[in-house]
Amino acid sequence: MRCLPFTSSPWDTTTDGDSNPPLRSLVRRSLWTTLDSGRDQRSSAATALAAVGVAHSALTATAVEALTARFECDEEYLSVRSTIAEGLLSLDSAHPDAVEVNETELQQVAAAYVILEVE
Numbered sequence: 001m002r003c004l005p006f007t008s009s010p011w012d013t014t015t016d017g018d019s020n021p022p023l024r025s026l027v028r029r030s031l032w033t034t035l036d037s038g039r040d041q042r043s044s045a046a047t048a049l050a051a052v053g054v055a056h057s058a059l060t061a062t063a064v065e066a067l068t069a070r071f072e073c074d075e076e077y078l079s080v081r082s083t084i085a086e087g088l089l090s091l092d093s094a095h096p097d098a099v100e101v102n103e104t105e106l107q108q109v110a111a112a113y114v115i116l117e118v119e
Contacts, residue, residue, distance in 0.1 A: 035070050043083040046070065050087025054094040064091055064099050071106075078112060085109040 031052065034045035046067060053063025071084045085106040092099040 031066075035066055039077045039080055042070070042077075042080045046080065046084045046087050050090050053087075053091050057095060057098075060091060060095045060098045064088070064101075067091070068101070078109070082110050082112070 031045050031049045034041050035049070037045070049063045049066060053060045053067075067084050067088050071081060071088065088099065088101050089103065089106050089110065092101055092103065
């Protein structure tokens with residue numbers, strides 16, 4: 001599956017009721033778009049995006065949307081996919097009502113990468 005770059009974020013068309021434009025801007029320009037960068041940058045962005053989504057419930061849906069989309073099409077590097085899986089699992093743990101993920105698949109992906117690293 002070929003992934004198309006993220007050209008916009010949900011903040012381009014919606015508001016979340018939060019009066020913190022710098023935070024929304026940071027997520028949109030830095031974390032969201034970095035998911036389209038190289039392997040190391042994607043892993044870092046996925047980790048940061050998950051942390052932002054866990055810490056700020058107003059940003060949870062955006063974090064889930066971006067990470068889910070990238071997880072579905074990022075089969076190129078298991079390490080990136082594993083990081084995204086871990087991020088989605090942490091979001092699901094913190095905000096179970098906001099996240100609809102297949103926990104079994106995510107746990108298998110995360111575990112597969114750990115096994116490869118050990119070998």
